[in-house]
Amino acid sequence: MRSLFRVFQKGCTWRGGMVFVILLFLIFQIGRSLVILRPMPMALPKGSFLVNDSKSEKEKNLAVYLVVGGEEWGYLEPCGCSSGLLGGIQRKDSFLVFLKGRKKEVFFIEVGDMEDKGGPLGEIKSEFLARALKQMEIQGLSFGEKELAQLSYWKNHLELPWMATNLDLPKSFSIPKFRKIEKKGITILLFSLLSKEYATLAELQGMAFESPLKGLKKAYKAARKDISGPLLSIVIFHGKDKEMKDLAKGFPKIPLWINVSGHIMPKKEVQGKNEGEKQWFLLNSRKSKHLWIIGLDKKGRIANAFSQPLDEHIPDSPRMTELYRQYVQRVRESGLSLKMASQQTTAGGIFVGSTRCIQCHPQEGRQWKKTPHSHAFSTLKKKGQHKNPECLACHTVGYGFISGFQSEDLTAGLKNVGCESCHGVGSLHVRSPSRGYGKVTKNTCLKCHTQENSPHFDYLKYLPKVIHHKK
Template sequence: MELINEELLFFLYMLIPLIMLFQTVPILKTAGTGTHDQVNGQARTLNILYTGGVHGELEPCPCSPKTDFGGVVRRAGYIAEHQKMLSPYILLDAGNFLGKDTPQGRLKAEAMLKSFSIMKYDAVAFLKMEKEFPYSFLSGLLEKYKIPVISDMPQYRQSILTKRNALNINISVNPMNYQKGKLNILLTDKPISEIKHVKGWNIIILSTGEILAEPLKANGTIIVSGYPKGERLGILTLQVDSGGEILGFKHRWQPLGKDIKEDINVRKVLNEYDARVATLLKDDSKPLVNISYLGVSKCAECHQPFVERWKETKHARAFSSLERVGKSADPECIKCHTVGFGKKGGFHSVKTTPMLTNVQCEACHGPGREHVLDFSKPMQTVTESVCLKCHIRSTDFNYPVYLEKIKHK
C-alpha cells in the first residue's frame, strides 16, 4: 500500500508541470469586474476623463467653502499637472455644458469653448442646452477653436473615431452607431431609467445631472454621469483588450477645490470674460428714473433697531464679498448681492445706485416706495421661496436655521 502511494505521488509530481505548461487561461470579458489584472498580457490601460451637465458654470460660487468646487481653470490645471499620471487618456464632455442663451450666456459659451480647446477635449456633445443657441452663433466659435463636436442635430456629425494606446474608440451620441471591434462610448442626456435598457455599448456617459457615486452596470455596460456643474472630474480607468472588450475597471471622482493649481492660460480666458461681462452693465451716465427701491437709510427712519441688527449680518457685507473675488461687475453674481438688480428702479451700478448695494431690507421685503407713500400698504412677507431665489446655491440651506441668523424682531 505504501508502494502504491509512493508511485501515485511520483506520477502526480511529474504530471502537474505538464498540465501547467499546456493549460490555456481564458480571457475574462466582462464589463465591470473592478479588477486591473492583465490577462495573457492583452490588457491595455485607458483613462476616460469626463464631464457633463456643467450648465455654464465657468467658475464655482465662492460664497461658501461648501460650494467652492469646480471650474474650468482648476479642471485644466489638474489635467495639465497630472498629465503623465493620467496618460493614456481621452477627455470627453457629455453635453449640456452651456447655460442660457442670453448676452452673458453667449460670452460664457465662447469662454467655455476656448477653455475646451486649451484642454484638448477629444469629443464634445451638443445636446439640449447647446441647442438653445443658434447655429449661426456657435458655428464660428467651433471653427475658431477647433472643437470636435458630435450631436444629433443635422449640422453636425454624430460620431467620432479616435485612437489611444492602440485602441480604436468610437464616440457617439446615437445609440444606433455602435461599431463592432471597437471600444464604444455613448454620450447622452437621456435619464438612467431609459438609457439602462440600451445594449451593446461599453461605456455610457450621462449629462442629466443625476449623481452616481459609483458606476452603474447594466446589460454589460458601464454607466457614469457627469458631476453637476463640473464640481468634480470623473476618471474611469479601464483595462481593455485589443477588440474593445473591457477586462476590468475602477472609478474615482477628482474634487476640484481651492487646492488645485490653476491653469494660467485658462485663467487668462476667464479674465477676458470678466472684462467683457462688465460691459453688460447699464451705462453709468444714464439718469435714474422711476426709483422703486429706496435703500436701507430710508427704512432706518422708522425701523432703526431692525437696521442695527441687520448691520451685524453677512447680508450687510454681501457686496464687498464680490469685490474681494473680482465679481462686482458680474450680473449673475450681482443679482444676489444687491437690491433689485434687473428690476425696474433697482441696482444697476455702484456709481449711480450705491445706496442699493448689499442684501438690504428691500431685497427680502420688496420695493418700499409704495409703503413709504402709504404706510397702510404692507411690505412683502419673507417666505422660504424668497430666500431660495438666491440660496439655491447653499447646499446646506435650512430655512428655519438661516432665518434665525437674520432675525430682527
C-alpha cells in the same frame, strides 16, 4: 551637526557607532519625505484606483484614463461665496494635468450642454468655454440640446471635436456622426444621441432628426468598419435615463453609456456579470461639478470608474485662472449689467433703498449693519464680479427691475442685500405703513441660498445672525 561628530568621536564602543548611524538614517528619511516625496495636491475619493503610488497593483495594468466632464451650464467657476463649492475650469484643468503626469494616456471628452441661459452673456461664456476646452486638449464633445437651442453661438467654434449621431445639421456645420480615436492600440468610438423629446426643437432649427435607435444603428455600423483590435464604444445620451437603458438593450456590445439630463450627483450602475456582457451606466452631474475617471486595460475593457469631485482640495490651474480673469474683464467691459432692467415689480411700487427704511426703523438698521448682508456688494467687488449680471441679483436690491440696482455710480443706495431684498419693494409701505408688510419665510432666503450655491446654509442656524426685528 557638531553634537553628531562628538558622538562619533566618542564612539570608541560599538554603541556610539550605532547611535551615529541611526541618527544619520533618521535625518535622511525626514529630508527625503520633506523634499522628494511631496504629497499629492488633491484628495482622491474613497475607492479610487488612483493612489499615491502610481505603480500600485490597481493602476499598473491600466493603459488609458478616460476622463468625462461637461454639462457646464455656463459655470466657468462655482457660483456662490461659501466654502465647499464644486466645479470650475481651474480645478478641471489641474486634475487633467495631474493625470497626465502619471505616465498614462489620457483621453478627455465632454458631454456638451455647455451654456444654458443664452443672450449676450451666454455668447461670451461660450467663447471662453471653447477656449478653455481647446487648451485642455479635448478629444470628443457631444452636441447636446443646449447647443441645439443656441446654434448661432457654436457656429463660431466648429474647430471643437463635436459629434451628433442622430442629427443632420445645416451644411455650414461640418459635424460628424461619430468620432473614432486611437489610444495605445485601443480604438475608441464616440456617439452622441439626443432623445426623441428634442425632435421638435431640431425641426424648428431646420434640421432633420432621426430616432436615437435608427441614428445609432447606422452610425455604429459605419464606425465599426475595418476595426480589428481592442475596441471601446461609448454613447453619450441626452434624455431620460430609462429611455437610454431601453435603447442600450439593443446594443449589448456597447459597454459604456453616459446619461446627460441635469442630475445633481453622479451615479454608477453596472449590469451584467460576465466580462463581455457588462454595460456601465453613468449619470453625469450638472454644472460640471464632478469628473468621471474610467480606467481602461490594454484590451480596451473598463477596469473601474469613479467620480472625482472638483473640490477645494484641487488647486487652481494658473492658465485657467488667467483665462477666467480675462472673462471677468470682458463681462465688466461689456456693460451688460446696465442692460438688464426690464421688469416691473409685481406689487407695482418702486425700490426706495435701505437708507429710507432706516429713517423709521433705526434699531433694525443698526443691527442690519452688523450682518454680512450689509456688505454683500463689497464681496463681489473684491472678486471683480460687481458688474456680472448673474451675481448682482443676490448681492443688491432689485437688480433686473426698472427701479432696482443698476450700478454703483447710478444707484449706490441699492447696493448690498438691503431691507427690500428680503421684505419686498418699499414705496407702498412708505406711503401707507402696515404691520403685515414684508414677512420673511425660509423660502425668501432660499431664493439665493440654494443647496448648490450655499451648501452649508441652515435656515434655523443662520437666522439669528441676520435677525433684526424688535423683540
